[in-house]
Amino acid sequence: MVAVTAEPPVTEDVAWFRIDDRVTAGTARRAAAALAERLGFSGSRGAEVGLATMELASNLHKHADRGSLLLREVRTGDTSAVEVATVDHGPGMSSTGLAFLDGHSTTGTLGIGLGAVRRLADATAVRSGPDGTVLTALFTPGPGPVPREPFAGVTRPMTGEGACGDAYAVRRDGGRLGLLLCDGSGHGPLAATASALAVRAFLGSAPTAPDAMVRRLHEAMSGSRGGAVAVAELDQDRGVVRYAGLGNIGGSVVAERRRGMVSLPGIAGYQARSVRMFEYPLPPGAVVVLHSDGLTDRWELAPGLGAHPPLVVALTLLRDAGVRRDDASVLVARAERA
Known part of the structure; x- marks a missing residue:
């Protein structure tokens, strides 16, 4: 028997998507929603995960150079979460704070995408600069503690x-x-x-x-x-x-x-x-x-x-x-x- 205290979360990298067009963005959305369903998320919560994933993928398609999206499963005890991460090579956000505000847009759209992601996710993190942006969003099936590990x-x-x-x-x-x-x-x-x-x-x-x-x-x-x-x-x-x-x-x-x-x-x-x-x-x-x-x-x-x-x-x-x-x-x- 292993003497392990406070067992760490177990993470599986489910799939990488190179976001070259809206078709791939839609594929990522469906994969995220299907993963949420497999992990026991409610229908409405799974739809929210899919919507947020679509917003993140569409943001890569519209704004980023060589954008990729990673879909992950995070298991902590008896609970599983969906984690979505995006990575690109620029040009970066002029202000990460503004980018997450509803109504902010650099392309003349409504600009609600990243704001919706932050509201729907249980935890988000972002780093952006001229070399590119890395963004993560974690979605749990319902209210509860969010794992924060070092x-x-x-x-x-x-x-x-x-x-x-x-x-x-x-x-x-x-x-x-x-x-x-x-x-x-x-x-x-x-x-x-x-x-x-x-x-x-x-x-x-x-x-x-x-x-x-x-x-x-x-x-x-x-x-x-x-x-x-x-x-x-x-x-x-x-x-x-x-x-x-x-x-x-x-x-x-x-x-x-x-x-x-x-x-x-x-x-x-x-x-x-x-x-x-x-x-x-x-x-x-x-x-x-x-x-x-x-x-x-x-x-x-x-x-x-x-x-x-x-x-x-x-x-x-x-x-x-x-x-x-x-x-x-x-x-x-x-x-x-x-």
């Missing part, structure tokens, strides 16, 4: 693939937060199966140090395609992050500057000659980032980005650094400030 992850399959070979998981063991990121070898369903084995072993094992956990993942992935794995443990009481990695997962702690964490060569499930744990300082407010090699290592957190919700940070990094033709994933966690 971590978030996101995955995106390689273009042309229906399944993403990357996966992540988060667990709490007492006062410590454990992170896993796995990049299954190759692409498609077999890579996704390898990553799923790692997630199952990570969540189903008794608490242990990151290096011992990586060895467990290596054993659990035997017989699969294998993959690159990394485990980080945030210990805020001691102000440290413990880290062990096998393969080409990128790990960093970002405080006043970015400090890379060391992964050793190998393939979990195939070859693990040496697994070691390293320890790094974790100042209050620091951001820990794990990512697969679908992202280039040449990224930096823009000034002020680390203060945004972790999902906004993860989506921004995916947009800006996820330029390789590959499965891609980012997991972000923030140390609480004293």
Whole structure:
């Protein structure tokens, strides 16, 4: 039995949509409404989710360069929520405050879209600048608490693939937060199966140090395609992050500057000659980032980005650094400030 307190939400990235026209916007709306129905939302609440998704997608089509929409399921205990995120490459909003006001428009329309989204959603977040806009909206089936966690992850399959070979998981063991990121070898369903084995072993094992956990993942992935794995443990009481990695997962702690964490060569499930744990300082407010090699290592957190919700940070990094033709994933966690 796993000793986990206050079990974190489990998130599934259901589908990505490249919003090139109104037809795709309509497809995203129908998919969001269908997801809400599958999760037990009432008919009226599901219609609201679909309407908000259509507004977000239409906004991308009208105003944005290379806009994409992500549909997610967020499970917390016995409750599931729908989360919609949009990402684009500009030109950005001149004022995010004005953009969410009813009646504000830059194209001569009624300008009620984003205002309606904010009213219908249980929680929203936005970051916008000349490089583009990232916006998230969470919809619960009814009144109740909205999960606000200091971590978030996101995955995106390689273009042309229906399944993403990357996966992540988060667990709490007492006062410590454990992170896993796995990049299954190759692409498609077999890579996704390898990553799923790692997630199952990570969540189903008794608490242990990151290096011992990586060895467990290596054993659990035997017989699969294998993959690159990394485990980080945030210990805020001691102000440290413990880290062990096998393969080409990128790990960093970002405080006043970015400090890379060391992964050793190998393939979990195939070859693990040496697994070691390293320890790094974790100042209050620091951001820990794990990512697969679908992202280039040449990224930096823009000034002020680390203060945004972790999902906004993860989506921004995916947009800006996820330029390789590959499965891609980012997991972000923030140390609480004293």
